[in-house]
Amino acid sequence: MSDTAAAFKALNRDEMANRLAQDIPEGWYVNLGIGAPTKVADFIPADREVVIHSENGILGMGPAPAKDQVDPWIINAGKQHVTLKPGGSYFDHATSFAMIRGGHIDLCVLGAYEVAENGDIANWATSATESAPAVGGAMDLAAGAKRIWVLMQHTTKQGEARLVESCSYPLTAAGVVKRIYTDLAVIDVTEEGFSVVEMIPGLTREELQARSGARLRFDRLNTAG
Amino acid sequence: MIDKFVRSMADAMEGIADGSTVLVGGFGSVGQPDALIDGLIESGAKDLTIVANNAGAGRVGLAKLLELRRVRRIICSFPRSAGSVVFEELYANGEIELEIVPQGTLAERLRAAGAGIPAFFTPTAAGTQLAEGKETRVIDGREYVLEKWLPGDVALIEAWQADRWGNLTYRSSGRNFNAVMAMAATTTVAQTQHVVDLGAIDPEAVATPGIFTSRVIHVPYGDPEI
Numbered sequence: 490m491s492d493t494a495a496a497f498k499a500l501n502r503d504e505m506a507n508r509l510a511q512d513i514p515e516g517w518y519v520n521l522g523i524g525a526p527t528k529v530a531d532f533i534p535a536d537r538e539v540v541i542h543s544e545n546g547i548l549g550m551g552p553a554p555a556k557d558q559v560d561p562w563i564i565n566a567g568k569q570h571v572t573l574k575p576g577g578s579y580f581d582h583a584t585s586f587a588m589i590r591g592g593h594i595d596l597c598v599l600g601a602y603e604v605a606e607n608g609d610i611a612n613w614a615t616s617a618t619e620s621a622p623a624v625g626g627a628m629d630l631a632a633g634a635k636r637i638w639v640l641m642q643h644t645t646k647q648g649e650a651r652l653v654e655s656c657s658y659p660l661t662a663a664g665v666v667k668r669i670y671t672d673l674a675v676i677d678v679t680e681e682g683f684s685v686v687e688m689i690p691g692l693t694r695e696e697l698q699a700r701s702g703a704r705l706r707f708d709r710l711n712t713a714g
Numbered sequence: 715m716i717d718k719f720v721r722s723m724a725d726a727m728e729g730i731a732d733g734s735t736v737l738v739g740g741f742g743s744v745g746q747p748d749a750l751i752d753g754l755i756e757s758g759a760k761d762l763t764i765v766a767n768n769a770g771a772g773r774v775g776l777a778k779l780l781e782l783r784r785v786r787r788i789i790c791s792f793p794r795s796a797g798s799v800v801f802e803e804l805y806a807n808g809e810i811e812l813e814i815v816p817q818g819t820l821a822e823r824l825r826a827a828g829a830g831i832p833a834f835f836t837p838t839a840a841g842t843q844l845a846e847g848k849e850t851r852v853i854d855g856r857e858y859v860l861e862k863w864l865p866g867d868v869a870l871i872e873a874w875q876a877d878r879w880g881n882l883t884y885r886s887s888g889r890n891f892n893a894v895m896a897m898a899a900t901t902t903v904a905q906t907q908h909v910v911d912l913g914a915i916d917p918e919a920v921a922t923p924g925i926f927t928s929r930v931i932h933v934p935y936g937d938p939e940i
Binding site (some may be wrong): 545563664 | 838842886889
């Protein structure tokens with residue numbers, strides 16, 4: 490934030506969601522975690538059919554309704570009012586999580602506190618002794634979806650790294666994260682650890698590494714864009 | 715003639731003993747059987763184990779039951795939500811036991827109870843602190859956690875339509891835990907918004923066949939809170 494002459498401008502939340510949305514191909518069944526990932530739905534290109542799943546029993550979830558068109562019976566996992574698209578369906582919780590654990594969901598986008606270089610994710614509790622922890626569907630999604638992408642700020646507000654060698658917070662699932670979209674970069678989680686595939690303009694490799702708690706590889710960096 | 719409709723809340727709550735495990739349907743306020751929860755409060759049953767996705771909000775319904783110190787233990791996935799003040803207070807004071815269960819594992823433990831499956835292996839929570847102390851097994855190269863079924867003595871659920879055999883439909887995302895819990899309890903009590911004649915529900919549209927339903931009470935209370 491106080492970098493002298495910072496030559497880059499970090500993405501805002503909408504831009505992050507938009508960046509991720511561009512990588513979701515037509516035909517995927519996608520679950521968006523509560524919080525920032527929910528926004529991804531707003532940026533999926535209009536000509537692309539992607540089916541959004543909500544763990545409380547909806548496939549084909551649509552955007553939030555206009556204020557005077559709220560149907561109180563249709564809510565998402567974050568308990569916000571949403572809509573159902575033509576072709577959508579409702580089902581019970583056991584069926585919904587069968588879709589998740591059974592590997593039928595192509596992608597789940599989750600927020601996270603930390604992601605480790607082996608793909609471990611911590612996103613449900615900030616300490617082992619937290620009062621009244623709440624896990625919701627995070628562990629089922631993290632363990633069950635075909636692929637997990639994380640959407641998160643590259644560092645904490647205090648500037649601490651969220652990409653780490655090993656998570657300090659309690660794990661949500663071990664070794665599941667495939668890709669991370671931050672306000673600074675797109676990073677794959679590979680057998681060899683974090684591999685940067687894209688960086689925002691003006692940011693140097695050294696600056697990105699300095700904001701990361703584990704070694705970054707740049708041999709797959711796409712410099713074309 | 716089979717007629718599962720009861721005329722009074724007292725009849726709906728008949729036989730709910732102290733110490734019962736009570737499954738409470740709904741996800742947030744959608745599909746939550748508010749009238750039955752009030753009936754449970756009225757019944758005086760205490761020392762209860764409550765199984766629900768959430769731990770109540772505000773000071774009404776489930777939160778009120780908690781506040782009256784009638785719940786010994788709560789089993790849920792997401793106790794902390796907007797307005798879960800009563801639960802958090804009790805939990806902080808050590809006045810309620812909490813078993814935190816991942817949402818899909820909660821649903822599957824209920825389904826398993828309804829389906830006569832005493833335990834199952836799931837990938838959820840493997841390698842996390844929620845698997846500590848639990849049996850694990852590597853099957854086809856991946857680690858799984860053994861989870862036991864979660865049968866209820868009573869299930870309280872909310873339906874959209876019901877006939878006298880107890881065939882039920884649900885409204886939109888109101889199906890959630892209701893259809894699963896209906897299978898998982900010895901006694902399943904449904905409150906329904908609409909009463910319809912036997913045969914009026916399209917057989918293809920019955921979400922909970924009457925075999926799972928013990929009692930139905932007509933409570934046309936309207937839409938969930940916005």
